[in-house]
Amino acid sequence: MADFIVEAAGLCKAYHSDAVSTPVLRDVALAVPGGECLFLVGPSGSGKTTLLSILGCVLSPDSGHIEILGENVAGFSPADQARFRREKVGFVFQRFHLFDALSAVENVQVAFDLLKWPRVRSRAKSLELLALVGLADKAASRVTRLSMGQRQRVALARALAGDPALILADEPTASLDAESGLNAMRVLKELCQSLEKTVIVVTHDSRIFDLADRILTLADGRIAGTGPAAGSSANAPSPPALNTRLIA
C-alpha cells in the first residue's frame, strides 16, 4: 500500500455561470495516508462537497495536481472517471440515493452489476455485505420500508461492494436523528477500520467528531485548519470482532 492514498496540491475549482466565475476551491493541498478516517468540516458553502466530488472523480479540478491510489486522476476522461468510481471508490450520499423500487440486497447488487459480476456471485456477496452492516434479516425488504438508519446501512453496504480502497461520505448523518446518526457513523468507521479502508467524511455534525482520526477545516475554499480530532484514537471505541474474511 502506498504511503498516501490521496495526494493533492494546488487544487483550484471554480463554477461558471453566465460569464460569472465563482471560485470555490483555492489552492487546496491534501495528503491522506492509507487507512485514515479523515473528516472535512467547515461552514456551508466552503467547498467541502466540491472537494469530495473531485476526490471521488465526479468533478475534475480546473488546475492542480491530484493522485489517488497512484493514478493521476486530474487528467482523466469521463470514461476513466466512471471506471475509477466503479472500481476504486465507494460513495455514501447524504440522502442515501438508494433505488426505491429495489430491495436492500438488489440495491447492493446494482454496484456489482456495474462491475459485471455474475448474478449468483454478486447476490451471495451482497448478502454478506448486508450481514456485515447488520441487515441480514432485511435483505429482501424494499428499501422504502426501511428506517432511515437502516437505509444508511444499505448505502454503506453498497459503497463497500467491489471492495473499493476509498470510501467517501457526504454528510452521512444529516438525514438521521442524533442517535441513529452516531450509530450509523460508528458502523461505518468500525467496518472501514477493520477492512482497512481509507475514509473521507464531510460533516457538520460535531457529535461524531470523536470518530475522526483527523479533522480538516475548509473555509472559503482553503484549508484553514488541521489537526487530530478532539477525542481521537485514545478514547475511540475499539473495533468490534467483525468478520473481515467475508470481504474479498
Add this chain to the structure above:
Amino acid sequence: MYSFAFKTLTSNRGKLLTGLAGVIFSLVLVNVQGGLYLGLMRKASLLVDHCHADLWVAHRMIENVDFGRDIPEIWINRIRGLPGVERVEPYIVGKGTATRPDGGMEDVWVVGSDPASMLGSAWGFVAGNAGDLHREYGVSFDEVDAPKLGNPRIGDWLEVNGQRTRLVARTRGITGFVTMPYLFTTLETARRMAHTPPEYCSFFLVKAQAGADLPRLQTAIRDRLPETRVQTPREFARLSQDYWTNRTGIGISFGASTALGLLVGLMMVGQSLYALALDHQSDFATLKALGAEDQHVVSIIFLQSLTIAASGSLVGLAIIAAIRRFWSSPLAPVEIPPELMAATVVVIFVICTAASLLPYLRIRRIDPATVLQG
C-alpha cells in the same frame, strides 16, 4: 442491471401499461389490417386458387379472372396435341343478371365447366353436389348470397338473362372480391345464361401430364397461340390480385393505416419509456455517480423496451389468435399467416429499440455531480 430495469418498469404501472398498450395496439392493428387485406386478395383470386388446372390460357388483354374475355374455342385444337398436355378444357366465366321472384334484379357471375371433369367448378357443398349441376338448367349458389337471390330453396327456379335456371346445390364459403353471387354450372348452361357466343369461351384450362415440364409447356402454348396469355395459377392469381389492389387503391389505404398503426405504437412506447426515464432521472444520476457508463444506461433502457416488446407481443398474439378464430367470416375473411405475425413481431422489436433512443439521449446528459450537490 436487469432487476433495476425490470423493477423500475413494473413499479410504474401506468407507464408500463401505456407501453404495453402501444405494442398490443400496433401488433393487433397491423395484423388485422394485413389479415383483411390478404383475405380480400384471396377473394380476388378465388376461382384460380380453387381450380386444379396447371395452366390458364386467356385472352391477351385479360386483367382479372372474373372479367373473362371471349376467345375462339377452336384454338383449343392447336394445343391439344402438344407434348406434356394431358387434356385441355374450355371454361366460361361470364356475367348475367338474375331476376328474383319478387322482381328485383341482381348481377351474378356465371361459371361453366366441362361436364366431364367439372374442373374449376363449385366446392364446399352443403346441399346437393357437383353431380347435380349436370341436371338440366342446374346451377349452384352460395349460402352467403341467399338473401340477394331472394332466399331460395333447393329446387327453386331463378331467371338469369331471361333464361330459366334451377338452383340445385348450395355451397358455403364461395364469395369473391366484387361480392356478386357465383352460379356454377356446366359449360352449355353457362353459355346460354351468359349469352357467350357459340364457339367461344373465356379460358382454356390445361391439365399437364404427370411429370411434364410446365415452363416448357407454357412456352410451347404461347408459341402456338400468340393471341393469348398463358399463365400458371400463381401468376394468374397475382394478376387478379394486383388488378384490384391497383384499381381500388386498397393497397395504399391498407398500407397507410398500417403505417399509422405502427407510428402510434412507436409514439406510445417511446412516450412511456421517456416518461419512465424522466421519473427516474435521479436514479440514473446515482447510477452514473456509482460509475455507470453509457453502455449500462443503454442496456437498462433496452431491457425495459425489450420487456415491453416481449410481453406486449405475447398478449397481442393471443388477441390476434382470438380474432382469427372468432371474427373471420366468409364475407370478411381475416387471413393472418404465421409469416405475417412473425414479421410484425420483428417490426415491433425494431420499433421498441428505436423508441428507447429518446430516453437514452436524455439520460446521457445527466451529470453525476448532481447527486452530491443536489
